[in-house]
Amino acid sequence: MSAKARRRTTAQLDRAAQVCAQQGAQLTDLRRHVFSLILEAGAPLTAYQLLDRLKLTHKGAAPPTIYRALDFLLEQHLIHKIERLNAFIPCVEAGHRHPAQFLICCQCGVVSEIENRAATNALEHAAEKEGFRPRNTVVEIEGVCAACFRPS
Amino acid sequence: MSAKARRRTTAQLDRAAQVCAQQGAQLTDLRRHVFSLILEAGAPLTAYQLLDRLKLTHKGAAPPTIYRALDFLLEQHLIHKIERLNAFIPCVEAGHRHPAQFLICCQCGVVSEIENRAATNALEHAAEKEGFRPRNTVVEIEGVCAACFRPS
DNA sequence: AGTCGATATGATATAATATTACATTATGGG
């Protein structure tokens, strides 16, 4: 990990701590550590992959350790769960709820988050047309990303 | 189950058998049975719920029994998997691939399938804008359905 | 400082979901 990347991660962690504090929640060392693992991964990690990494420095970590941290981070809108992969990625716009869509590249495994207004509206209207009140919408588009499709 | 509903189910099973035959696949008794369980459920069923029901008449059924049947039915586009629920529902338009969106009512548990052209297009364009080639798109909207929101 | 309540973590067990691997049985084409 480059020095630059580490500075970025630190900045994100600090920002996350602020966001939590505003909600009356605290980003403890443990939660901060789990969040940093997710930030540094560059690709989605499953709960047990995170657990393995956490164990390296945090002897005695067990499944509830990681699932509790993940629940917290999800509640604080610091991470997202990708349902198709049972895996977790950082939220690009940390700390507040926002509609998002995920692009999952089946070649390189990278998942990118987008926030497309037109798509969000279209889904909203589609639900409304059925008299349905949406609370939480999952959009996960599997395919091939630009980098993999036209390799440089 | 009413006689009317049973006739409907039978018709769907027969139609499914045709669809499979056209693909050079066969809807065996086992697969047909699993499909009928899904058709008759009225709500999404998980693999193990299906397994329990299958065991009633099919002694010796095991996890692979059900997962194989589910894989087959998914391939034939006879059912959908709802990722959020790890559960399965019949496809409303059996037998061919089509973009769909699912409305999951968190009050009554019913999942309904819609096929909204505008939403499909909007997602397509959102992906395209990123240079992303979509292969398979999951849209699952959780919320409250019309019936639950305004109970009659 | 002491203690109470709330929050967070530790530790063990187990539930729920899904797959691997290999054996056996049907089925249709030659």
Place this chain on the structure above:
DNA sequence: CCCATAATGTAATATTATATCATATCGACT
């Protein structure tokens, strides 16, 4: 009939997630 293929049987195990109860940490209040 014989073979190849597809389908199913069977046992074991991997992966994902939760329940439960004990212990520790921390701030508010006295």
